[in-house]
Amino acid sequence: MNKPLGVLVGIVVIAGVLNTAGAWYTGTKIEGELKTSIEEANKEMAAQLAGSATHGSIELVSIETHLYSSTAHYRLTLQDDAEGSDPQPVELLFVDHIEHGPLPWSRIKTFKWAPVMAVSNYALEKTPFTEKWFAATKDQAPLIGQVTLGYGRSVDGQLELLPFDLTLDDKTRISFSGLNLSAQTDEGAQHLKAKGYMDYLKLLAAPADTAPVSIELSGLTLASDLNKSTYGFYLGQNVLELSEAQLTSGAAQSVLKVKNFEYTGSASAKDRLMSGRLTYSLGDVTFNDKPVGSAEMVMSASNLDIPAMQSLLQIYQNKFQPQADGTLPKVQLTPAEDTQVQADVSTLLAAKPNLALEKLNIKTTNGESQLSISSSLAQPASFELPPLDVVKQMLTSLDAKLQLSKPMIADLASVQAQLAGQTDPKQIAQVANMTSELAGVMAVQTGLANVEGSNILASLNYAAGVVNFNGEKMSLEDFVTLMGTRFGGVAPQ
Template sequence: MNKPLGVLVGIVVVAEALNTAGAWYTGTKLEGVLKTSIEQGNQALATQLKGTATRATVELVSIDRGLYSSTARYRVNIQDESAGADAQPLIMQFVDHIEHGPLPWSRIKTFKWMPVMATSNYALEKTPSTEKWFAAAKDQSPLKGQVTLGYNRSVDAHTEILPLELALDETSNLSFSGLTMDAQSDADGQNIKAKGYMDHLKVHAVSADKPPVLVELNGLTLASDLNKSPYGFYLGQNILELSEGQLTFGERQSVAKIKNFEYAGSASAKDTLLSGRLAYNVGDITLDGKSVGSAKVVMTASSVDIPAMQSLLQIYQTKFQPHADGTLPVAQLTPAEQIQMQADLEKLLAAKPQLALENLALKTANGESQFHVAASLAKPASFEQPPIDLVKQLVTSLEAKLQLSKPMIADLSNVQAQLEGQTDPQIIAEMAQLNSETAGVLAVQSGLAKVEGANILASLNYAAGQVDLNGQKMSLEEFIAAMMNRFGGMSVQE
C-alpha cells in the first residue's frame, strides 16, 4: 500500500471509529433529551392554549435504541372541551427515525459535515383520526419533516405538509397545494427564526339552506424572527404576506378579491416595559371585477408594564373570558382577586402607557379618508373621586384627527348598491351623491366636524384639562357638558 493511500485509509478508519463512539454516546443520551424536550413542549402548549377550549399534549410512546439509529413514536392528543364530555379527542401518532451523530448519513450525502447530536426524520402515521387525511394525500404521510439537533442544543427543522384533495362532505371540498416551513433555534428555543410558504388553498362549501361559499388563498408567506423574553413570551417580528385572496358569496355569488395583503407585527421590551406595533395593508380591493380601493391600519402601544399586564390577563382568562360556546364564566372575583386587579391596574397606569391608532386609511378611485387617535394615560391619585377629576388625572393627553372624503363615501355607496343588486346607473349615481352630501350635512349639524371642499374634517386635542375641538378651545367640563347637551340632553354632575 503506498503512503498516500495508507493515510487515506487511516483517516477513514479513525473517522468511522469516532462516528461509532459518537453514535453510541448519542444513543445513550437520546431518551433523556427527548423526554426533556417533550416536557418543555407540553408546558409551552399549556401556556399558549390557556384561556381556550383546546387542550393538547405530546407523549413519548416508545423508543427502540440502536447503535447508529433509533426509532421513536409519539402520540399527540388534542381535545376540544367545547364539544362536550363525550367528544372523542383527535389523536395523531408520529414515527421518528433518529440518526445518531456525530455524522448522520442523511447529512453526509448532502455534504453537511458539521458534527451534530442527531437528525430526526418524522412522519405522521395512519390512525382512525387521520385516515381521511392520508387518503387525500394519495396514501402518503401528509405531514413529515426533519429536525437536526446540534451538540449545543440548537435545532434546524424542515416541515412539509403534502398537497391535498379532500372531500369535506358530499357537496364541499378542499384543495391544498401543500406548505413548507423551515425554522432554526438555539438552545432551549431562546431565539427562533422561521419561514414558510403555501402556494394555494381553495375551500368550496355548499349547504342546503345557504348559498355556496368559495374561499381561495394564493401565495402565502410567513416569517418570524423571535427572541424569548424573561417573562416567558416571545418578542421580535412576525410577517404574513398574501398575494391574493378571493371570496365568492351570497345569492348573487359576488366575488370580493384582495391583492397584496401584508401583516407585520413587532414587539420589544426595555426592562419591564413593552412596546409593540401592528400594521395591516391591502394593496387592492375589488368587487365583481370593479375596483373598491386600498386600505391600511397601523396600531402602536408603548410603556406597557409587562408583569401587571400578565397578571391582568391571567385574571381575565380565568374569570372573564367567554367559553367556547359564547357563555360567560359564572365565578365572581374574590376579595383577594379584586385587590390584585386594582393593584395591577395601578401599576399598569403608573408606567404611563401610550396607545395609538396611528393610521386608519381607505383610498378609493376618487378620494381618500384617514383617521388617527392617540392617548397617554397615567395613574390617578385615587379612583375614588368625582368622574371629571378622575378623567383629568387618568388621561394626560388625547389627540384625534379625521379626514373623511365625500367622493370616497360616494364610491362606497356604489359598492353597497352593487351588493344589494342595484343595476340602474342613474339611481346608483344619485344615491351615491345623496349619501356623500348627507354625511357632510350631518357632520356640520352635530358640531363635531366641518366641511372644507371635498373633505369632512374633525380634530380633537386634550391636555391639562383643556380641550381644543376643531379650533374651539374650552375646559374639559365645558366640553363634556356640550356633548351631553348635544347628544343626550343631560347635565354634568360631579
C-alpha cells in the first residue's frame, strides 16, 4: 500500500471510529433531548393558543434507540372547548426516524459534513382520522419533514405538505399544490427565520340550495425574521404575499379577483416600550374581468408599555373570551382585577403612546379616496375627574383628514349593485350616481364635511383643548355640544 493511500485509509478508519463513538454518545442523549424539546414545544404552543378555546399538547409515546439511529413515536392532541364544537379531541400520530450524529448518512451523501447531534425524519401516520388524507396522496404520508439538531441546540427544519385532489363528498372538492416550509433557529430559539411557499389551493362547494362557490388562491409566500424579546414573545418582521385570489359565486357565477395582496408586519422594542407597523395592500381588484381598483392601509403604534399590555391581555383572556356565537360573556371583574386594570391603563397612558392610521387609500377607475388619523395619549391626573376633563388630559393631540371621492363611491356602488344581482347597465349607472350624490348631500346636511368639486372633504384637529373642525375653531366643550345637537345626543356635563 502506498503512503498516500495508507494515510487516506487511516483517515477513513479514524473518522469511522469517531462517528461510531459520537453516534453512541448521541444515542444515550437522544431521549433526554427529545423530552426537553417537547416540553419547550408544549410551552410555546400554550403561549400561542392562550386566550383561545383551543389547546393542545405533544407527547412522546415511545422510543427505540440503536447505535446509529432511533425511532420515536409522537402524539399531537388538539381540543376545541368552544361551545357547540366537537367534544372529541383531534389526535395526530407521527413516526420519527432519527439519525444519530455526528455524521448522519443523509448529510454525508449531500456533502454536508459539519457535525450535528441528530437528523430527525418525521412523517404523519395513517389513522382513521387521517385515512382520507392518505388516500388523496395515494397512500403516501401527506405531511413529512426533516429537522437537523446542532450540538449548540440550533435547529434547521423543513416541512412539506404533499399535493392532493380530494373529493369530500359529491358537493365539495379540494385541490392543493402542496406547501413547503423551512425554518432555522439558534440556541434557545432566540432568533427565528422562516419561509414558505404554496403554488395553489382550490376549493369548490356546491350546496344543494344555493349556487356553487369556488375559491382559488395562487402564489402564497410567507417569510419571517424574528428575535425573541426579554418578555418571551417574538419581535421582528412577518411578510405574507398572495399573487392572486379569486372568488366565484352567485347565480351568474360572478368572478371577483384580487391580485398582488401583501401584508407586512414589523415590531421592535426599546427597554419596556414597543413599536409596531402593519401594512396591507391590494394591487389590483377586478369584477368579471372589469377593473375595480386598488387599496392600501398602513397602521402604526409606538410607546406601548409591554408589561401593562401583557397584564391587560391576561385579564381579557381569563374573563372575556368570545362565546360560540361571537358575543362576549357577561362577567364581573373582581375588586383585585378592577384595580389591576386601572393600574395597567394608567401605566400604558404614562408611556405617552401614539396610535395612527397613517394611510387608507382606495383607488378606482374614476376616483381616489384617502383617510388618515393620528393621536397621542397621556396619563390624566385622575380618572375621577369629570369625563371632559379626563379627555382633555388623556388626549394630547388628534389629527384626522378625509378626502372622499364621489366618482369612487359611484364605482364601488356599481360593483355592489352587480353583486346584488343587477344586470341592466342603465339601472346600475343610475344606482351608482344616486349613491354618490346622496353621500355628498348627507355630508353637507349633517355638517360633517364640505363638498369641493367631486370630493367630500373633512378635517379634525385637536390640541390643548382647542378643536379645529373643518376650519372652524372651538373649545372641546363646544365641539361635543355640536356633535350632540346634530346627532341627538346629550350635552356634556
